[in-house]
Amino acid sequence: MKVLVAVKRVVDYNVKVRVKADNSGVDLANVKMSMNPFCEIAVEEAVRLKEKGVASEIVVVTVGPATAQEQLRTALALGADRAVLVESAEELTSLAVAKLLKAVVDKEQPQLVILGKQAIDSDNNQTGQMLAALTGFGQGTFASKVELADTTAIVTREIDGGLQTVSLKLPAIVTTDLRLNEPRYASLPNIMKAKKKPLETVTPDALGVSTASTNKTLKVEAPAARSAGIKVKSVAELVEKLKNEAKVI
Amino acid sequence: MTILVIAEHENGAVAPATLNTVAAAAKIGGDIHVLVAGQNVGGVAEAAAKIAGVAKVLVADNAAYANFLPENVAPLVAELGKGYSHVLAPATSNGKNVLPRVAALLDVDQISEIISVESADTFKRPIYAGNAIATVQSSAAVKVITVRATGFDAVAAEGGSAAVETIAAAHDAGKSAFVGEELAKSDRPELTAAKIVVSGGRGMQNGDNFKHLYALADKLGAAVGASRAAVDAGFVPNDMQVGQTGKIVAPQLYIAVGISGAIQHLAGMKDSKVIVAINKDEEAPIFQVADYGLVADLFEAVPELEKLV
Numbered sequence: 001m002k003v004l005v006a007v008k009r010v011v012d013y014n015v016k017v018r019v020k021a022d023n024s025g026v027d028l029a030n031v032k033m034s035m036n037p038f039c040e041i042a043v044e045e046a047v048r049l050k051e052k053g054v055a056s057e058i059v060v061v062t063v064g065p066a067t068a069q070e071q072l073r074t075a076l077a078l079g080a081d082r083a084v085l086v087e088s089a090e091e092l093t094s095l096a097v098a099k100l101l102k103a104v105v106d107k108e109q110p111q112l113v114i115l116g117k118q119a120i121d122s123d124n125n126q127t128g129q130m131l132a133a134l135t136g137f138g139q140g141t142f143a144s145k146v147e148l149a150d151t152t153a154i155v156t157r158e159i160d161g162g163l164q165t166v167s168l169k170l171p172a173i174v175t176t177d178l179r180l181n182e183p184r185y186a187s188l189p190n191i192m193k194a195k196k197k198p199l200e201t202v203t204p205d206a207l208g209v210s211t212a213s214t215n216k217t218l219k220v221e222a223p224a225a226r227s228a229g230i231k232v233k234s235v236a237e238l239v240e241k242l243k244n245e246a247k248v249i
Numbered sequence: 250m251t252i253l254v255i256a257e258h259e260n261g262a263v264a265p266a267t268l269n270t271v272a273a274a275a276k277i278g279g280d281i282h283v284l285v286a287g288q289n290v291g292g293v294a295e296a297a298a299k300i301a302g303v304a305k306v307l308v309a310d311n312a313a314y315a316n317f318l319p320e321n322v323a324p325l326v327a328e329l330g331k332g333y334s335h336v337l338a339p340a341t342s343n344g345k346n347v348l349p350r351v352a353a354l355l356d357v358d359q360i361s362e363i364i365s366v367e368s369a370d371t372f373k374r375p376i377y378a379g380n381a382i383a384t385v386q387s388s389a390a391v392k393v394i395t396v397r398a399t400g401f402d403a404v405a406a407e408g409g410s411a412a413v414e415t416i417a418a419a420h421d422a423g424k425s426a427f428v429g430e431e432l433a434k435s436d437r438p439e440l441t442a443a444k445i446v447v448s449g450g451r452g453m454q455n456g457d458n459f460k461h462l463y464a465l466a467d468k469l470g471a472a473v474g475a476s477r478a479a480v481d482a483g484f485v486p487n488d489m490q491v492g493q494t495g496k497i498v499a500p501q502l503y504i505a506v507g508i509s510g511a512i513q514h515l516a517g518m519k520d521s522k523v524i525v526a527i528n529k530d531e532e533a534p535i536f537q538v539a540d541y542g543l544v545a546d547l548f549e550a551v552p553e554l555e556k557l558v
Contacts, residue, residue, distance in 0.1 A: 011377070016380065016512065017377045017380050017381060019381050026376075026377060026380075026381050093358045094349065094358070094359070095352065095353060095356075095357070095358045095359070098353060120377070120378065120493075121376065121377060122376055123361065123362070123375065123376050123377070123378065123493075124349075124359070124361045125345050125349070125361060126349035126352070126359050126361060127349075128349075129319065129345075129346065129347075129348075129349035129350045129353070130349045130350065130352065130353035130359075131353075132319070132320075132350060133323060133349070133350040133351075133352075133353035133354050134353055136422075136424070137424065138320050138422075138424035138425040139319055139320070139346070139350070139425075141319075141345070141346050142342065142345075142346070144487070154428065157342075158342070158487055158488070159342040159343075159430070159488075160341055160342045160343075160441070160488065160496070161259070161430075161432040161433060161439075161488060162430065162431050162432040162433045162486070162488050163430060163431045163432075163488075164316070164427075164429075164430040165427075165428040165429050165430065166318070166425055166426065166427055166428055167425065167426045167427075167428050168424065168425050169423075169424050169425070172424075177487075177494075178477075178481075178487075178494055179487055213358055214357050214358045214387055214388045214389035215358040215360060215385055215386070215387055215388075215389075216385065216386045216387075216388070217383050217384070217385050217386075218371065218384040218385065218386050219383070219384045220376070220381050220382070220383050220384075221381065221382050221384075222380075222381060222382070223375070223379055223380065223381065223382050226519055226524075226538045228536060228537045228538065228539065228542075229524075229539055229540035229541055229542065230540075230541060230542070231531075231536070231541075231542045231543070231544065232541050232542065232543050234543075235543065235545070235550050235553040235554050235557060236557060238525065238541055238543050238554065239554065239557040239558055241541055242502070242523070242525070242541070242558075246502070246522075246523045246540065246541075248445070248501045248502040248522065248523050249445070249469060249502065249558055
């Protein structure tokens with residue numbers, strides 16, 4: 001079966017972001033960019049399905065600027081077979097991205113689409129669910145285990161109180177949580193091979209998708225700083241402070 | 250303006266996050282209706298009708314809505330939502346699962362995890378794991394929003410007397426089925442609703458050592474959480490994780506034990522009223538956000554703390 005994996009180029013998770021002085025956003029100049037960690041897990045899951053002989057082809061797609069080719073090449077080095085870049089210089093909302101991905105799904109006809117549960121920049125946690133709505137597919141979000149049969153996917157999901165398992169008719173959408181797998185690193189020979197794998201670029205216009213948005217970001221600010229308190233010398237002093245000063249116990 | 254709040258419920262009771270979500274709706278202003286969708290939820294609907302400030306409760310009681318499968322619940326919410334100015338759900342795993350599906354069906358952008366209401370169309374929400382706060386304005390005809398419970402003080406669960414209306418619509422998409430669930434059983438309070446949370450990190454060294462935290466928590470009537478490092482190391486299950494990718498908590502008292510204080514962890518607990526850090530490394534970043542820091546060996550400090558409280 002064909003598997004489509006969607007990935008996003010984001011600020012590397014080790015970078016401590018800074019808000020711009022004019023409050024127009026966060027400063028992304030000269031900042032290390034990487035594949036969103038949840039998307040790495042999505043790629044890994046697809047590669048494992050291929051290694052098990054369940055997936056026949058892995059297509060990786062991203063919506064982003066021309067530089068997002070780097071993240072597609074990373075996915076190709078990890079084991080994806082070919083890549084699609086939907087090129088858009090502007091920052092798009094999750095709904096716009098989901099509409100673009102829907103157009104790619106229509107064209108590619110995958111049986112399974114795997115996405116990260118959320119991107120660590122916008123923290124929206126929307127795109128997979130929206131793509132599921134637009135395609136009419138079932139959705140297994142926050143997945144910690146995925147098992148595929150001929151016509152169904154059995155997905156174990158991380159929910160507030162523990163784990164939930166659902167059965168979805170294929171084609172279906174899965175979004176990854178942290179414990180689904182541990183992504184591998186790309187080997188140097190595979191990085192070299194990835195340079196020769198096919199990468200196609202399309203535009204939102206060519207896909208016939210409008211990326212108009214109903215959300216507008218007015219400003220971005222640094223969060224209120226929490227100042228450090230005091231160091232206590234003993235457990236007894238701590239208990240005294242909690243009882244008499246903070247009055248929380 | 251009329252606002253539809255999607256109720257979170259479990260075991261026949263209204264979940265606390267619903268009350269925080271109604272509080273967010275009250276800040277927006279206008280009539281507040283609450284949708285209770287599920288199977289055998291008559292009791293939940295009655296309880297929801299008593300929530301302070303709620304004008305009407307819609308109850309969709311149908312086998313299709315059992316277990317809150319998004320393929321079935323989202324079409325129901327989208328159909329009802331068309332008649333409202335706002336659709337709000339708590340940012341619980343159910344809310345996060347279902348509401349973006351609703352937004353896409355309504356062809357509007359969603360605003361996720363708001364922490365404040367600036368006006369009827371403008372909201373604040375954290376981005377980059379809480380390292381920046383965005384102010385977002387929505388021009389959508391129906392504003393679809395998830396609410397971070399810790400951003401709003403819960404409304405009273407009693408005092409209202411809303412009318413209850415039955416919704417007959419049954420949407421069964423036939424795309425998905427519930428197979429089963431494994432819920433962590435605990436006599437302690439739920440993490441996101443607890444007044445006191447005791448959390449352990451990598452410094453706990455192994456899962457067995459969490460018994461020290463459980464003993465302290467039981468003395469304090471607290472919930473027990475963990476950092477991602479402790480979860481990844483296999484000490485405790487994932488549903489105990491506090492942080493950017495786990496649960497967001499804001500209790501009266503948060504006691505961080507053997508937790509260094511990675512950004513991802515701070516994102517999940519820095520809105521707690523009082524933070525206590527116990528760590529033997531005095532350079533640990535957790536001390537920069539702690540109201541009371543104790544540099545000590547946790548294996549001595551925690552049992553002593555348990556004795557003294």
